[in-house]
Amino acid sequence: MNLASGSTTKVSLVVSDLSGGGAVRAFLLAQVLKKLKYQVEVVGFQFGRELYAAPPDGIVVRSVPGNNYPQVLKSASQLLKKIDGDIIYAVKPKPTSFGLSLLKKLQTRRPVILDMDDWELSWHGGDDWNYHPSLQQLYRDLLKENGQLRHPDHALYVKWTEGLVARADAVTIDTQFLKNRFGGVYLPNGKDTDLFSPHPYNPDATRKQYGLSDYKVLMFPGAPRPHKGVEDVLVALDQLNDPTLRLVIIGGNPYDNYDDTLIERWGRWIIKLPKQPVEKMPEIVSAAHVVVVPQRDTLTAQAQFPLKLTDGMAMAKPILSTCVGDIPDILNHTGYLVAPNSPDQLAAKIQWIFQNFEEAIDRGLQARKRCVELYSVDAMATILSNVIATL
Structure with a gap:
């Protein structure tokens, strides 16, 4: 055979x-x-x-x-x-x-x-x-x-x-x-770039559908765990103290009560959407203004290719991530990078992205092109x- x-x-x-x-x-x-x-x-x-x-x-x-x-x-x-x-x-x-x-x-x-x-x-x-x-x-x-x-x-x-x-x-x-x-x-750790495509979706309409119209949406479309750095984003949101910003989490962590710990401390910044089948995820990711993948510099993170990077890349979203493991090479200047474990830098970069959003959108389009070529x-x-x- x-x-x-x-x-x-x-x-x-x-x-x-x-x-x-x-x-x-x-x-x-x-x-x-x-x-x-x-x-x-x-x-x-x-x-x-x-x-x-x-x-x-x-x-x-x-x-x-x-x-x-x-x-x-x-x-x-x-x-x-x-x-x-x-x-x-x-x-x-x-x-x-x-x-x-x-x-x-x-x-x-x-x-x-x-x-x-x-x-x-x-x-x-x-x-x-x-x-x-x-x-x-x-x-x-x-x-x-x-x-x-x-x-x-x-x-x-x-x-x-x-x-x-x-x-x-x-x-x-x-x-x-x-x-x-x-x-x-x-x-x-690639992506079905035919399924994960921005073209069928209107982000404003999707944000309205999910009750997100009033917010600048930072999205973490994975399961929060300590090495994934979600806490650093939430500390950054505390520093910015901008009532129009929200961190949207999809599905949450199935392993323990880590989500509850985050919500107890930073609930005013978090919107948690239910777990979704993979076919539904492109629609939800389309609602993001920025996809955040803020990995911390740990052994676990160094060995991983964060799948949520390609969620954002395939959907042509501006991506904010950290200089950990292969992430700089994966994005190759099609996203925004800060040092790991650095809420101050995250806060500054979040503010910069929304002040220069047209450039961020263009960079997202470049990320989509790179994803189709290398990570599809x-x-x-x-x-x-x-x-x-x-x-």
């Missing part, structure tokens, strides 16, 4: 947790593979009650309930049977995705591609993280009902799985940080086709 030919070739995208953020990258990869005419199916554990994100139209998702050890072994057996693609594409180097994919490779000799869009250990301190328990702690972690080592994606297991990256037949990554650390082929699903498809051709 010619794996590079598509049409009759099936790809199984294996996700560690469909109720977690990895599902978003998996759905994007599924769109790219469908563009290449492959049959695509997303399979994975689901540790939460619902999917993290609704799949795009036409993407089949098959899940099994996620559990801790030892119950997860039964679930893993069920999931292995669902991984039936001619190509196995593991999303994230976790035991519940890449580990299972390597096991399926041993059984079937089917090639495995590994995709990395995060450095998973960065969430635990990176290279400084170690697990050196006392015997008593090891006993608790292994045998107690909620023991840490009973979670199938504990950092210790992830560290072991990262050591197996070379066992993949190909590796795709989305940042220079990950390339430097693991190698692989650069595959950006079509651009990703060309790269991924070449990766599959090497299998």
Whole structure:
């Protein structure tokens, strides 16, 4: 079988947790593979009650309930049977995705591609993280009902799985940080620029539809988390003290009560809209005057390609972001950059953008052009086709 030919070739995208953020990258990869005419199916554990994100139209998702050890072994057996693609594409180097994919490779000799869009250990301190328990702690972690080592994606297991990256037949990554650390082929965190297009929308009408007509809308179209710098924007809004400014957040953070903490302190600046399917997001982003992606300078942020950058770029919006990781190279002067962790600079730049809004609009149009050329699903498809051709 010619794996590079598509049409009759099936790809199984294996996700560690469909109720977690990895599902978003998996759905994007599924769109790219469908563009290449492959049959695509997303399979994975689901540790939460619902999917993290609704799949795009036409993407089949098959899940099994996620559990801790030892119950997860039964679930893993069920999931292995669902991984039936001619190509196995593991999303994230976790035991519940890449580990299972390597096991399926041993059984079937089917090639495995590994995709990395995060450095998973960065969430635990990176290279400084170690697990050196006392015997008593090891006993608790292994045998107690909620023991840490009973979670199938504990950092210790992830560290072991990262050591197996070379066992993949190909590796795709989305940042220079990950390339430097693991190698692989650069595959950006792109966007369907046909879906995310400003042309069908009237921003004034959309703002009226969502009750935003009275405001200059700064939009963060993702899930706020501490490393994403939303607090810095809110401190900047305190400094500006302009009653016409609002920060609009879409969907919020599904992991904890971080949103509530932000709203409790800065509620007068925040408008929170409900979680939306991907097909609805272009309309909502069209309501923004400025898209803000204020990443802080952390290990986690350095290893990420913020997907919300391409939300703003594809929709031709002025983008305000920070000099972290690949962000300056992604924007390449088509957006506005300040130093990370700098509310003062954010405040000054927000004020400048609205005072020079015609220039900001022009820069947004340049961002759209750059996104179509380098970060579209079509651009990703060309790269991924070449990766599959090497299998």
